[in-house]
Amino acid sequence: MSELRKDPVIERWVIIATERAKRPTDFVRSSAHEKKSEGVCPFCPGNEGKTPPEVLVYSRTGNLDDPNGWWLRVVPNKYPALKREGDLDRIGEGMYDKMNGIGDHEVVIETPDHFVSMADYKVKQVEEIIWAYRDRMIEMKKDNRFKYIMIFKNHGKEAGASLDHPHSQIISLPIVPKRVKEEIEGADRYFNFKGRCVYCDMVRQELGSQKRLIEENEDFIALSPFASRFPFETWILPKQHAADFHEIQKNEVSNFALILRNSLHRIKKVLNDPPYNFMLHTSPRPDTAERLSHYHWHLEITPKLTLVAGFEWGTGFYINPMPPETAAESLRACAQKENENPSTVIQLPSAM
């Protein structure tokens, strides 16, 4: 079983993924630039038997043997970083702390189409993905061993995607991870000092100055953050204060899908389809010790254009050669895809 281990100094947890363990010789060549021959894609229609059984499927017919029936599947990861079965077993090893690697690790197969990328999806397809994120998050929250649920996407090999077929991932964790804790503590500190949500203030200031604004609609704003770590880093925030992603309203799903698809499309056009990651940051489970009223969910998109080197690893301090105001200007100027009318969207039933 995988193990969670805590750094005794800065209290950063790591997953020692023994289920994915490799022999030392497997590392002899960097995997970063190897082209894996994929052979048969396990995520394509007709190959459903090559993945573990679905935990969620959106389908016209409900008939899983009909390869034309589904347009989105969620399946457990075949090589999970964490496993659902077992107890946490928090134990010490001298001065160190560890626990078993308990958690869910699921894959959202976003579309049956192997070759299209999220930047070019119809808005309706992105809505489906957002509903799947929400449905699985609600389901995972029922298990109170899990304190945090992280949704993320790796696009392109250099961003960590091991399969080409468009997919994103959901991991539930038995701890609140460091980066999320820091955001929550920062938001709490700001609230105690100013009496306002730091993200709400950010939305207000960015809408006012327009300098770093990329796009807005009724419910959401896309911007280049003031202290961007990476060139063309893009954040999407709800304009109204909201701590929990899974409480998103139906009309907001349409607008979130629209601004997410458009933001990815701008990045694809301006930067010639670069690798990227996106990460959804939402509140931990309410029964953790964290105070949540001042947190504000959001999505961070980080194109992979520069290398993270010794300076960044050593300091946690980033050197970004692209002023976010310039990045916002060129993303803003990029011509958009025609917007399909989101009002035509029909919410689809889940098959389980």
Add this chain to the structure above:
Amino acid sequence: MSELRKDPVIERWVIIATERAKRPTDFVRSSAHEKKSEGVCPFCPGNEGKTPPEVLVYSRTGNLDDPNGWWLRVVPNKYPALKREGDLDRIGEGMYDKMNGIGDHEVVIETPDHFVSMADYKVKQVEEIIWAYRDRMIEMKKDNRFKYIMIFKNHGKEAGASLDHPHSQIISLPIVPKRVKEEIEGADRYFNFKGRCVYCDMVRQELGSQKRLIEENEDFIALSPFASRFPFETWILPKQHAADFHEIQKNEVSNFALILRNSLHRIKKVLNDPPYNFMLHTSPRPDTAERLSHYHWHLEITPKLTLVAGFEWGTGFYINPMPPETAAESLRACAQKENENPSTVIQLPSAM
């Protein structure tokens, strides 16, 4: 001038490096895999005029026009992330904080030999490099605008090295960076709780269990850390409690050089010369608010064998497919270079 900007939520600073600024179109292709044609190497003997004038040189003759005269040079970075001249000018922009990018950014040209790598240096040459780190750190500490000095090395293109000629870098910063602050706060918390230095406890436990031990000598230990973020991550710590790297004793310099060269040599042999970063973590200037008595300087080596993807960026939580006990075992088993006798080393005068 470059700008330092603070994330208003988690208080992470970034350098918006306008001096290195690029046009948006410069990012259109990822720079990660481009082979830059280097032409004439500015760090090779005979090309001294292609770098800014030395701030430190170790040389037999003291005659800089003699290309065979020097065996180590320290020069200001020609494309610095930060600049020495100017005032900090801390200012706000609405809710945001920023300041001018004031700092030193120097390059240590470790050897006149373009083709050798630190893993294969004679121990004596590594000692020279350590003396240069120390000399420059002491010099930089005299400017009390600077709160922290970070020494690091990027080896290989994928680890961020833009020139092949062996070199490392020194940056002085007007703030104590987040990652260092976290270590200091963690060490302080541990001391308040247990009354002991967390790193001293780590050294004691690792010497006792031997499970993660790679090498030890009279003054230093090299180990695979219990909560390694990356496969084959290696830390080198002084066995005796010491907060400040620049107070290293002369006999310790020899032993530090030996264990550093050996650790890099083991990584090179076991992993076929992978790209890597190393970062020296030492105390901030004593006039900062940080409490230093419980900090313990050390060096972290991180081979670049896996990709950092959405999960890690979103959570600050790493998935490591290589148990550190297995990594330590294969690094420990690797045959060592013959150890030159460190007692033959003569300390060399600095030319300025």
